[in-house]
Amino acid sequence: MKQIESLNKHIVIYPIYDNQPVDSWLCDALGYDVNDIIDKDYAKMTQIHTLGKYPFPYIIFVGLGKEEKLTTAKLRDVAMKVSKDLDKPTQLVVDHLDKTISRQTLVRVWMESHIIAQYKERKIGHDEKDIMDMDVMSVHPVQKEIDEAIIYGTGINYARKLADTPSNLMTPEDMVKEAIEMAKQNGLECTILDKAKLEDMKAGGILSVNLGSHIPAYMICFKHNGDKDAPYKAVIGKGITFDSGGYNLKGNSYGMKYDMCGGADVYGIMQILAQSQAKTNVYGIIPVTENLVNGQAYKPQDVITTLSGKTVEIVSTDAEGRLILCDAITYAQQLGAKKLIDLATLTGACVAALGDVYTGVFCNDEEYYQEFDKAMKASDEKGWRLPLDQAYLDKLQSKSADLKNSMGKPGAGASIAANFLESFVEEGTKWIHLDIAGTADQNGTGATGAMIRSVVELMK
Template sequence: MDFELKTLAPAAATKFKCDLLAVLVPEGVAGQDNVLGALATRAIAAGDLEGKPGKQLQLYAPAGVAARRVLLAPCGDGSPAAMRKAVQALGPALKDAGVRQAAVLFMAEPAAGAVDAALRAAADALYVYAATKSQVELPALRKLTFGVPKADAVRGEFDAARAVARGVEFAREWANRPANHATPTLLGEAAKSLAKLGPVRCTVRGPAEVAKLGMGAFMAVAQGSAEPLRFIELRYDGAGKTQAPIVLVGKGITFDTGGISLKPAPEMDEMKFDMGGAASVLGVFRALAELRPAVNVVGLIPACENMPDGRALKPGDVVTSMSGQTIEVLNTDAEGRLVLCDALTYAARFKPAAIIDIATLTGACVIALGGVRSGLFSTDDALASDIHDAGAAALDPCWRMPLDDDYAEGLKSNFADVANVAGRPAGAVTAAKFLQRFVGDTPWAHLDIAGSAWKGGAAKGATGRPVPLLTRYLLAQAAAARPQAAAKAVRKASRATR
């Protein structure tokens, strides 16, 4: 889907020829001296159009309007959250087979973040999974125009939103694919494809190379599967070599049976989504390739299956991680932390400014936060605050959870340095405490996206979260670094003239 931004005032929009003109009607529309404003005012006064975001009124070929259909869509106070709800509700109309050309019109100057929210909501609504279907109805719509009073005023926001939408789509697409169409090998190929889009480099390592690195915990999880593991490394160098990178680590379990600690059969098919963290890292790099911010980013994805083969890891086995720490595996279904711990150790070689891991890690986080917010754990208050603020701004929220040392008591083992589980109480927290052992003093954050990475039931499918949160965070870091770089350049120039 292509998106276009156009300067289009309400009066001019009446002459815009298209199959569907969706008009975002703000509070206080009364008094607008144009055909569309008058239509909305009369509909509201007659009680035919409620003012709540998500409500709609469709009109066919109204007098004075070139569009074949007009859809009046209230957007409340015009806030990003209200705008998202209003545009999400446009999905069925935009996907109608008779709609080949469409436009979404902002009747007033959009609030900060409103264009971003509207574009991404439209992209989400228009996404259709087709990779493994022999027959699928794709929307006839190929380009969606967003009309605003002054396009130049929101051009930067629009371009960023479009890039993030493409990153979200990339993440959703790979998370949605069945495990036999998204093996570790195929995930590596998806990562390599990103290197063709811009300044992204990719290295994919196989079992022999991972063995040389000493990633014993990662290899132990993979040993029960016929599919060979892959360790994917992505590099985006948008800033100078002296700037420490931010490392993103995504859990890439392409299918999780639970291993010998086998999961129940109902809904096990959804364990194809257990690589949601990996998919989000791929999505972020898809956005970076287009946005090209002045920041250095490394993406690490340990990818494998967790299967109950005769060679599979057994409860009670002790494995040695890349860090040298030994781990007693009390539950083979707690495998995500085993692949992540080696990737976290590997991340230290980049001397990063921060490490953020993203993982569909625990059912306990789903119980705690549901599907609304991702769980955020961090050893650094400033990092946690930046991530939280980025999530709020991107409408991709998270919530900070505790990391008290007392939670680690349950991870003690009589037979190894640490156990991989600590029982049911506070399971999301104890999982984070396990990962914390492998990050040293580097500022670190862990996002548990088990509740936010996908939806079940009739709406089953990946969400692409937290691509918006992570991209917004990286863009903010790039923006914060610009004044520092400028000040450094001034000091250098001043010294040179002395």
């Protein structure tokens, strides 16, 4: 994918506003006024064959609708629609476009959307689907935007690929191998805390969840140093590679390979930061384990001691994500990070409240939330702020431990979980929790890479 300055034999993609005439050189060569037959309404596509008058076989005119109503979010949607089923190389014509949305922004958004739309989950035993080439025809400099779009698009698709991989082929050990290789390819530092190290640290949250699995737990830590001695931020992702529910067995565990989408997103985020040489310092932390059942598995009413030293009474073994995340939050603070953000497929309650449209957002600091809200708007991603309140934390009081890991009955489950996590955030640390349970995948199939763009924007 590159900038070209003259048209070649590939199919032409020609976006156009409703009040904009087609370039006269096209009409002259074709021998008639195509304005009379193309539909310029938003997201409408008209295919015009060139009948040998050009080296390319046909042009796909793409309606952008009214110029004043086009947003980058709508541009993403129409570009995804165009690219979803393309099976031949194309060339995007943009020199006639530089209005409400600048030519550079249009190229950046369109090319990233093309890469994301072209992704297909790989069938095991088959090759990956190639991303069809799309060049950009322009006499104005847009190669920088193309390169940036490739970094973001491939980073998001990388996270989706990890999450889409079946859990028997993406175990905690596979996650570790993937982390080491990704870090090597992208110039990131990578530290792997194995089970022995976690035991030395007394990371009882993740270790307790791991008891039911024969595959050991790990804490994976990437390090991107792009701003010399500046303070480090941390991005944390839940890495449950499969969740059976433990002794609180799920009635239906289909889709639970996606319980590591938060962790997969961190891989994508760190790759994007590295490849774009972002001038920021960021740790990427992923606690990784399975949540299974055997004779050693943790049980309801067990009491565990987390890395922070706080004790937790287990009410539900299916509320395991918060147990591995609380250790990761403590670890990030031990590393010195004062700004944290975590991504986790944490609660069905968030799915019930927000569906697959909005990500649940929790934050303990107003200024930090405003930074993230600005990042979401710049990234065209949707999040809805949900409450943190001492009254929710009070519902987790235990007679046997400092906290319970679940209220044990329905009601405000997303806020209950977030308040549990907040209790591990130290005074002076700014923290955001993203509950991506509804937005991380498409109803049990197809990872989305939700919130990767927004978190990268926040980190930068």
